[in-house]
Amino acid sequence: MTDTRLTRSEAKDLTRRRLIRAALAILDEEGEAGLSTVKVAKAAGIAQSSFYVHFKDMQELLRVLADEGGERLFEAMRAARRKAREAPDDLERHRDTFRIPLVAICRHPELLRIQLRARYDPSSSLRDFAVATAAAHREHHAADLAALGYTADDERDRRRLEMIAEGINAATNALAMGHLEGRYPDLDEAADILTALSRGALRLLRSTSAKTTPAEADVISEPPARS
Secondary structure (H helix, E strand, C coil): CCCCCCHHHHHHHHHHHHHHHHHHHHHHHCHHHEEEEHHHHHHHHCCHHHHHHHHHCCCHHHHHHHHHHHHHHHHHHHHHHHHHHHHCCCHHHHHHHHHHHHHHHHHHHHHHHHHHHHHHHCCCCCCHHHHHHHHHHHHHHHHHHHHCCCCCCHHHHHHHHHHHHHHHHHHHHHHHHHHHHCCCCHHHHHHHHHHHHHHHHHHHHHHHHCCCCHHHHHHCCCCCCCC
16 A cells, blocks of 8 residues: 655645645735734644744745745746747737736736735835836846847837836736726736737837838737737
8 A cells, every 4th residue: 555644844835835825815805904824824724833834924925925926927928928929920829928917917916916015115024025026027028028029239228128018017917907896897808908008019119219110110010809
């Protein structure tokens, strides 16, 4: 008979994962105000004292939630953008690069709300983490936009590309929240708008670049309406 008992390390990791899943469930149902070490431990089926074996405090647990969610999102978006670069004329692949973050935000909206509050609150213990996360999203997006067809060879171009990335990230957050509030019920429609903003902004940059001719600028255009 095969021995299926967990090692000490495996058991510890399993308990940690249960705490994370419990915290996410509470966060989604009750918001940040509903989180406490007592409630998370109880939902995970462990003693409260065991919580501190895995996390220093609730703030550390929140950082882990945001960090793990962000890393999974980065991986999915990198894969989608790689496919978009491989087929630049395939608008459905381009839409996927925006549909993925929209769905992710709507799945766990409290994580975004916490990060946005922390980013602009100097007293928040999560502020440095939130600022670094926003910067990583901006840099990754700028790099992917450049790979889609805009070369940023000097400081002005890099700055403008970063501004586009920042603006599109903000628009993504706003449209996701609009969906959650019931104002924008169709996420695919929101993805279409983000696609148009992205391609239109790159077209503008191409048309104002001294290195690009007007004919080259017309390569990127707005996506047609979905059928």
